[in-house]
Structures are given as C-alpha cells and as structure tokens.
Amino acid sequence: MERSLYIEHLYKSYHNQPVLTDLCCQIPQGKVTAITAPSGSGKTTLIRILLGLEEPDYGVLNGFKNLKKSAVFQEDRLCENLTALANIRLTSISQNKSYLISAMEQIGLYDCWQKPVHELSGGMKRRIAILRALLADYDLLILDEPFKGLDPATKEIVIKDTKKRSMGKTILFVTHDELELSLMNPSQILTL
Numbered sequence: 001m002e003r004s005l006y007i008e009h010l011y012k013s014y015h016n017q018p019v020l021t022d023l024c025c026q027i028p029q030g031k032v033t034a035i036t037a038p039s040g041s042g043k044t045t046l047i048r049i050l051l052g053l054e055e056p057d058y059g060v061l062n063g064f065k066n067l068k069k070s071a072v073f074q075e076d077r078l079c080e081n082l083t084a085l086a087n088i089r090l091t092s093i094s095q096n097k098s099y100l101i102s103a104m105e106q107i108g109l110y111d112c113w114q115k116p117v118h119e120l121s122g123g124m125k126r127r128i129a130i131l132r133a134l135l136a137d138y139d140l141l142i143l144d145e146p147f148k149g150l151d152p153a154t155k156e157i158v159i160k161d162t163k164k165r166s167m168g169k170t171i172l173f174v175t176h177d178e179l180e181l182s183l184m185n186p187s188q189i190l191t192l
C-alpha cells in the first residue's frame, strides 16, 4: 500500500494577517486530491509552500522532500519567444519530436508546434503549459486551476488526457469548477 503525504499544523501569515492556520491534512499517494475553497483562502499559498517556493511560519511537511514535483500555475509561465514544441521540450528533453507533436495533437493542438507561443491563443497556451507539466518526470503533480479558461468540450479532452498521462501519480489540484471535479474524480476533496 502507498504511504500518504502529511501536512501537519501548517501556519502562514503575511504582514501579520493569517492565511493558513493550523492546517492538517493527509494526501494519499497515487491518487487525486482536489482542493476547493473560496478565493483568498490560501490555496495558492499552500501550493507554493508544498513546492518549496514559500516558507511556512510553522508546520511540518511529511514525505514531500524527496518527491519530484511538476506544476501548472494559474499563469502559463511559458517562454513566449520559444516555439510551442521548444516549451514542451524544456521538461522532456529525451522525447523525440514526433512523440511530442502527437501528444500535442491528442489535446487538439494541430499545426502549431513550430509557432512562437506569443502567436497562440490563451487556450492553446494553457494546453501547452499543462502538457509541459504532464510530460515532465515527476512523482507529485500540482495543478492550480489548470483548466480555467478552456471551453467545456476542450476541457473534457484535456482532463481525460491528464488523467491518462498521470495514472498512478499523486495529483493535487485546485478548482472551483464542478465539471472539472466530476471529470477528475478525486479520491478526496479538501476545503481549507
């Protein structure tokens, strides 16, 4: 049986304003955990702490340290002057070009691999950011409102692809969207 990851008594404040107060939870490995909570409740702060981008004021993260992590942030964080393919290659240098182009086509990204990202639509950029994270080598995939802005039909295709590619991995994803929740089918939903 897979071990769980534990977040124990986590506290974080900014300018003496508490954001996370005594947060304790368990994240089963190899499963999908959703986080859904109102805006401003500290979801992104928690994710930044789990990724090591932010220090908690207090608390213990048990089991996270040696995990390889991959993430999709609320922003695409793509290199706008590089092509779509070159952005994806940043995390999957050993995959050949035809494999990567085929992976793009499976989420509806046709004939755009050689275009610089700044020439692409918002929804195309989003899918490239998601695919870049999915094709990386990781144990823990952290997704902060990853599917936001995609139309429902595209969302369904991308979520099915995400589920297929991340099978057996630990996924933590933030959403406010019922369709995303039902398609991702998390084993637990955390409300901060």
Ligand SMILES: Nc1ncnc2c1ncn2[C@@H]1O[C@H](COP(=O)(O)OP(=O)(O)OP(=O)(O)O)[C@@H](O)[C@H]1O
Residues within 6 Å of the ligand: 014, 015, 019, 037, 038, 039, 040, 041, 042, 043, 044, 045, 046
């Ligand atoms: N670097 C920072 N400096 C000061 N305050 C911050 C910082 N980062 C976040 N905050 C504050 O922490 C609180 C939680 O922010 P956070 O982005 O974690 O919320 P969230 O639940 O992810 O919100 P949303 O659903 O809108 O993305 C907010 O009040 C925000 O203003």
